Amino acid sequence: MSKQVPETIKKQVKRSFNSKEVKKEKNEKRVKLLKEIQSKAFKRAEKYEKEYLEQEQKLVELKQKALKEGSFYREPEPKLAFIIRIRGIVGVPPKPRKILQLLRLRRIYSGVFIRLNKSSLRMLHFIDPYVTWGYPDVETVRALIYKRGHARVNHQRKIIDSNEMIYDKLQKYDIVCMEDLVHEIYTVGKNFKHANSFLWAFKLKPPVGGFSTVKKSFVNKGEHGNREQYINTLVKKMI
Numbered sequence: 001m002s003k004q005v006p007e008t009i010k011k012q013v014k015r016s017f018n019s020k021e022v023k024k025e026k027n028e029k030r031v032k033l034l035k036e037i038q039s040k041a042f043k044r045a046e047k048y049e050k051e052y053l054e055q056e057q058k059l060v061e062l063k064q065k066a067l068k069e070g071s072f073y074r075e076p077e078p079k080l081a082f083i084i085r086i087r088g089i090v091g092v093p094p095k096p097r098k099i100l101q102l103l104r105l106r107r108i109y110s111g112v113f114i115r116l117n118k119s120s121l122r123m124l125h126f127i128d129p130y131v132t133w134g135y136p137d138v139e140t141v142r143a144l145i146y147k148r149g150h151a152r153v154n155h156q157r158k159i160i161d162s163n164e165m166i167y168d169k170l171q172k173y174d175i176v177c178m179e180d181l182v183h184e185i186y187t188v189g190k191n192f193k194h195a196n197s198f199l200w201a202f203k204l205k206p207p208v209g210g211f212s213t214v215k216k217s218f219v220n221k222g223e224h225g226n227r228e229q230y231i232n233t234l235v236k237k238m239i
Contacts, residue, residue, distance in 0.1 A: 033164075033167075034163075034164060037163045037164065037167055037176055037177060038163070040176055040177060041163055041176070041177035041178070041179060041180075044177065044179050044180060044183075045177075045179040048179055048182075048183050052138055059075070077116075078116055078135040079115065079116055079187075079188040080113060080114075080115065080116065080135065080136065080141075080185070080186065080188050081113070081114050081116050081120075081124075081133050081134065081135060081136075081231075082111060082112070082113055082114075082133060082134065082135075082136040082140070082141075082144070082231055082235065083103065083105065083111060083112055083113075083114055083124070083131050083132075083133040084109065084110070084111040084131060084132050084133065084204065084231075084234070084235075084238070085100065085105040085107065085108055085109065085110050085111070085130060085131050086108065086109070086130065086131060086132050086211060086214050086223055086224060087108065087129070087130040087131075087214050087224070088108050092130060095126055096126050096127045096129075096130060099123050099126055099127050100127055100130065100131075102123075103123070103127075104201040105127075105131065105201065106201070107203070109203070109204045109205065109206060109238065110201045110202065110203060110204070111144075111201065111202040111204055111235075111238075112196075112201050112202065113136075113141075113185055113196055113199070114133075114196075115188050115192055115193075115196075124226075128217075128224060128225050128226075129215075129224050129225075130224065131224060132218065132223055132224050132225060132226075132227055132231070132234065133225075133226055133227070133231060134226060134227045134228050134229060134230060134231025134232070134234075135228055135229055135231065136186075136231055136232060136235065137229070137232055138182070138186045139232070140231070140232045140235050140236075141182055141185055141186045142182045143235070143236070143239055144202055144235065144239065145160070145178065145181060145182055145185070145199070146178065147239050148202045148203065148204065148239055149181075149199060149202070150199070150200040150202075150203075151165055151166075151169070151198055151199065151200060152197065152198060152199070152200050153165070153169070157200045160178070163176065163177040163178060166178065166180070166181055166198075169198055170191075170194065170195065170198060173191040173194050173195070174191070175191065175194075175195060181195055181198075181199075185199075204235075204238040204239065205238055205239075206238070207234060207237040207238050208237045209237070211223045218230075
């Protein structure tokens with residue numbers, strides 16, 4: 001006479017089977033999602049490259065037109081800046097120290113993107129002796145995010161190792177991949193605040209050859225203050 005299988009064993013087997021089915025279903029959904037993200041990423045990367053190229057060509061055409069007419073072309077005011085802290089905490093007055101904390105520049109050689117407007121320019125005025133900053137081009141923005149980019153996930157610093165991480169946190173802002181993130185930061189889009197908050201402050205290394213003198217401004221053959229487009233050269237040395 002065969003023994004009857006206990007009810008508890010039956011339930012365990014059923015739970016185990018259901019668990020495997022659920023796990024298999026989740027894995028299939030994840031693989032499908034990753035393929036969709038990858039497909040979107042390729043299409044958007046092509047779209048953005050075309051957009052950047054058109055902007056560059058348009059700028060050249062406007063400059064050539066102005067030259068032919070015997071006038072000057074004034075470029076639009078920059079909307080994006082990248083700030084690097086180049087001095088430590090010794091001797092920093094309370095107000096500049098507070099602003100550096102608000103901007104997440106708590107350590108020397110840390111860097112952040114910032115939207116340029118009246119209030120941010122005022123803050124830069126107060127912290128000018130402790131930072132250097134300028135206007136990054138798209139290649140600099142891309143290099144920083146790809147090579148030094150870390151995300152803020154549950155108040156922890158996590159390396160951005162997949163588009164899935166970006167999708168999970170920023171999909172509601174239509175930012176689903178690395179190139180979306182680069183584009184949103186570079187163009188200072190409508191969701192710039194959310195994209196920038198997602199990024200942890202960049203940890204850079206000392207520049208090759210070091211700084212000449214951090215106590216003089218860039219215009220006076222020093223290092224601190226606004227170096228405009230020359231920030232791109234400095235960032236390359238610090239990535």
